[in-house]
Amino acid sequence: MSKKKSRRSHGSDHSGPEDHAQKGPQHPGDAGHAEHTFGSVTDKISSIVLTRKTSRGWLGGLLFSCMLLMVLMYASAYLLARGIGIWGTTVPVGWAFPIINFVWWIGIGHAGTLISAVLLLLHQDWRTSINRFAEAMTLFAVCCAGIYPLLHLGRPWVFHWLMPYPNTMGLWPNFRSPLVWDVFAVSTYFTCSALFWYMGLIPDLASLRDRATGRAQRVIYGMMAMGWRGSAKHWQRYEIAYLLMAGLCTPLVVSVHSIVGLDFAASIVPGWHTTIAPPYFVVGAILSGFAMVMTLMIPLRAVYRLEDFVTNKHLDNMAKVILATSMMMAYGYLCEVFYAYYSGNEYERYVTLNRALGPYAWSYWALLASNIVCPQIFWFNWARSSVPVLFFVSLAVNLGMWLERFVIVVISLHRDYLPSSWRMYYPTVWDFAHFLGSIGLFFTLMFLFLRLLPMISIFELRELVHEAEGEA
Amino acid sequence: MAQIFHPSMNTFSKVTILGGLLIVAAAVGAWDRVNRSPYVTEVDVVRTQPVPFSHEHHVSALGIDCRYCHTSVEKSASAGIPATEICMSCHSQIWKTSAMLEPVRESFRTGTPLKWSRVHDLPDFVYFNHSIHVAKGIGCESCHGRVDQMPLMRRVNTLQMGWCLECHGAPEKKIRDVADVFKFKLPAKTKARDHGKELVREYGIKTEQLLDCWICHR
Numbered sequence: 210m211s212k213k214k215s216r217r218s219h220g221s222d223h224s225g226p227e228d229h230a231q232k233g234p235q236h237p238g239d240a241g242h243a244e245h246t247f248g249s250v251t252d253k254i255s256s257i258v259l260t261r262k263t264s265r266g267w268l269g270g271l272l273f274s275c276m277l278l279m280v281l282m283y284a285s286a287y288l289l290a291r292g293i294g295i296w297g298t299t300v301p302v303g304w305a306f307p308i309i310n311f312v313w314w315i316g317i318g319h320a321g322t323l324i325s326a327v328l329l330l331l332h333q334d335w336r337t338s339i340n341r342f343a344e345a346m347t348l349f350a351v352c353c354a355g356i357y358p359l360l361h362l363g364r365p366w367v368f369h370w371l372m373p374y375p376n377t378m379g380l381w382p383n384f385r386s387p388l389v390w391d392v393f394a395v396s397t398y399f400t401c402s403a404l405f406w407y408m409g410l411i412p413d414l415a416s417l418r419d420r421a422t423g424r425a426q427r428v429i430y431g432m433m434a435m436g437w438r439g440s441a442k443h444w445q446r447y448e449i450a451y452l453l454m455a456g457l458c459t460p461l462v463v464s465v466h467s468i469v470g471l472d473f474a475a476s477i478v479p480g481w482h483t484t485i486a487p488p489y490f491v492v493g494a495i496l497s498g499f500a501m502v503m504t505l506m507i508p509l510r511a512v513y514r515l516e517d518f519v520t521n522k523h524l525d526n527m528a529k530v531i532l533a534t535s536m537m538m539a540y541g542y543l544c545e546v547f548y549a550y551y552s553g554n555e556y557e558r559y560v561t562l563n564r565a566l567g568p569y570a571w572s573y574w575a576l577l578a579s580n581i582v583c584p585q586i587f588w589f590n591w592a593r594s595s596v597p598v599l600f601f602v603s604l605a606v607n608l609g610m611w612l613e614r615f616v617i618v619v620i621s622l623h624r625d626y627l628p629s630s631w632r633m634y635y636p637t638v639w640d641f642a643h644f645l646g647s648i649g650l651f652f653t654l655m656f657l658f659l660r661l662l663p664m665i666s667i668f669e670l671r672e673l674v675h676e677a678e679g680e681a
Numbered sequence: 682m683a684q685i686f687h688p689s690m691n692t693f694s695k696v697t698i699l700g701g702l703l704i705v706a707a708a709v710g711a712w713d714r715v716n717r718s719p720y721v722t723e724v725d726v727v728r729t730q731p732v733p734f735s736h737e738h739h740v741s742a743l744g745i746d747c748r749y750c751h752t753s754v755e756k757s758a759s760a761g762i763p764a765t766e767i768c769m770s771c772h773s774q775i776w777k778t779s780a781m782l783e784p785v786r787e788s789f790r791t792g793t794p795l796k797w798s799r800v801h802d803l804p805d806f807v808y809f810n811h812s813i814h815v816a817k818g819i820g821c822e823s824c825h826g827r828v829d830q831m832p833l834m835r836r837v838n839t840l841q842m843g844w845c846l847e848c849h850g851a852p853e854k855k856i857r858d859v860a861d862v863f864k865f866k867l868p869a870k871t872k873a874r875d876h877g878k879e880l881v882r883e884y885g886i887k888t889e890q891l892l893d894c895w896i897c898h899r
Contacts, residue, residue, distance in 0.1 A: 376843070377717060377842065377843050378841065378842035378843050378846075379842055379843030379844075379845075379846040380842065380843075418685070428685060431685045
């Protein structure tokens, strides 16, 4: 404990420029924070927010994201005016793009929680360089996800009916429905992720406050830092609170997407009604989340020259997680096929055949190719250290996970028990507008985050540097 | 380095954080009160009508049965707004020069119905049937209140779904002998709880389905 205290005492107020002088010994190189001192770590990360000029690339990126965000706004306004008939969603495919996108975004969020909470509890120090960013990604992804169920309600202005409260209708939500659990799971998830993220930011906000030169910056970051002084008492309490939050967030990694899985599993639609759905959804979520972290981190670290912090070692670790979860997904897909065969149920068998050979077979095979086949390249060392390969595979997995939800939602629904009500599903331009628009929302938030807040946890990196010092 | 914030900022922050929560709680509470207030529910709001018709006078003083005017209440979903001819069945003989009744006579002459302003109006997505309620022992009074004491018609109940469900969840509290449906102010014996349960059994009311969605939303 005494060791911990001493390293924690290097709070924000000790991170002034004088730290430049004391050259810390080199890090063993594992997480690759070589040749960095407390000062240089703080300098490098905080300069992105405080001193560097707004770059043209950032401005262009933000503008483009805002354009896509406008598409979302326009499509939503049109939706409110005309109703959900503007989408291709119709009987029997009553859950189409909106639910696919919802599950996709929620899944992407999972990597953030896993990295920040679970890896913290498991003492995986390498998480330090990516947890802040991954947590932000979680928050923004949940924001995007939340839009869809609300719009899909048809009357979003009465969304509060989802909540149990003593209303004039004398009604309560149906607590036996996983859709109601979803409301609680997702809102809890958002609240906990936001709190965890903000708590992690407080010491760094204090660093920014202390380094800021402009009056407005100092006041704003000062307000957000909530009076953090970095005293030993602060650190001690902070450490406890942060661990408690991590403990609270850990079950959410499993619970949120399990409940999303139950949305499907608890119904009697062939292809949905399987007990494997909850774990299989959780694994898929982690796979897609890590793929998204990688997709975003690779260009970011190049643009902001953060290779010292987000090293090839990090990418290598993430690639291993992707490979592992991809293998688990393969097991899930195999199980589905086996269940269909072994159940002897003609509807289940038909759905499985229809996936592989039916009119949407292209999506099933594309999903297998991108989710299962592509990540297999990560068995090779060279592939895990080659940035283009990593980037390509992460994109493929993002696409594959979207297709997986397409396969689950659309293929199962479009042909179920009654052949007389079979119908093909075709998305309309508005389906795509809402999908692209949510990507716009995500990147708009992301660009603002990159510019206004430290994207890598400064104090945790300083801690790593200190630990390296101790080991040397 | 100079301090950014004055020490009073500590108190200010605490007050604003707590105050923000209180404001949100107060707003939610106020919204709920508004939803249950006469402003939204129109309970006790008297509407202007083409003729100031007094139920009190016609029911209490004259003793006219509800069904004399609301002719379809036992046979159909709607109780029925009386046609001008029904008014004229009496008023062609009495009060036939009253200025107050001129709109009625004009309607009779021209064949244009009177435009009464509806007091009890359910949303279109609710299927409500007067005949079944009347046939199974729900008195007029249970929903419309003491109409026999209303000089001008007004609502006494909110017609909100929660109010409907109060009775659908426990019909034995409101049920009465079918013979007493059109009476006001019942004698005490019919209010007894056991009597209600007996009636529910006797009339074959399937209480287990009274709270199903489809009962009202078809």
